Amino acid sequence: MIDISHFDDETAQRILTTIARVRSANSPTPALSDLREALAADFQVVPSPPSVSAGDLARQALTLLAEDPATRLAIESMAGEEESAGQHTYADPATIGLYLAVYYALSTAIDIDRDKHGKWSFKIKVKPAGEAAVRKLVEKLIGYLPG
Numbered sequence: 275m276i277d278i279s280h281f282d283d284e285t286a287q288r289i290l291t292t293i294a295r296v297r298s299a300n301s302p303t304p305a306l307s308d309l310r311e312a313l314a315a316d317f318q319v320v321p322s323p324p325s326v327s328a329g330d331l332a333r334q335a336l337t338l339l340a341e342d343p344a345t346r347l348a349i350e351s352m353a354g355e356e357e358s359a360g361q362h363t364y365a366d367p368a369t370i371g372l373y374l375a376v377y378y379a380l381s382t383a384i385d386i387d388r389d390k391h392g393k394w395s396f397k398i399k400v401k402p403a404g405e406a407a408v409r410k411l412v413e414k415l416i417g418y419l420p421g
Contacts, residue, residue: 276350278336283329287372289352290332293339294375309377310419312394317412326417328372334414335379338407342382376415383408 278286314321340346380386383404385397398405 275346276353278333278340278349281329281333281336281353283327283332285353286329286332286336287375289349290335290339290379291372291375292352293345293348294378298374298378298381308392309394310416310421313396313412314416316394316396317409319413319416321416321421324418324420326414328418331376331411331414331418332372334407334411335376338383338404338411339379341404341407373419376411376418380408380411380415383411 281289310321313319336349340349377386383399385395385399387395387397389395398408
């Protein structure tokens with residue numbers, strides 16, 4: 275079993291965006307303009323100026339996704355591969371950003387909804403053991419998104 279915390283920033287972001295691109299191809303993604311404030315309110319996290327690196331955010335999202343055994347195997351497989359010019363990955367920064375990849379990771383663990391009045395709601399759908407990973411990802415996302 276690999277330790278995701280040891281992934282360098284580039285590897286973590288590459289794996290996360292690859293998984294998100296493949297698995298969320300037909301999923302709608304929300305506008306992220308007010309998602310930071312809604313998550314902060316719902317999870318009772320005090321927003322601060324952006325202070326989380328892209329690599330830290332990607333590693334935390336992978337930690338959450340790795341709670342699923344099949345996804346953990348995919349992460350381990352991709353981590354064992356070196357990215358080369360001849361190797362095709364689905365990670366295209368112009369097509370899918372880190373925000374959207376993290377949104378995908380969050381949506382595997384919580385139901386994210388926005389009503390007709392623009393109000394966000396979040397409902398955790400993972401086991402209690404996974405709630406800590408969800409909260410930590412939300413904290414990192416809030417610390418990454420601009421205020």
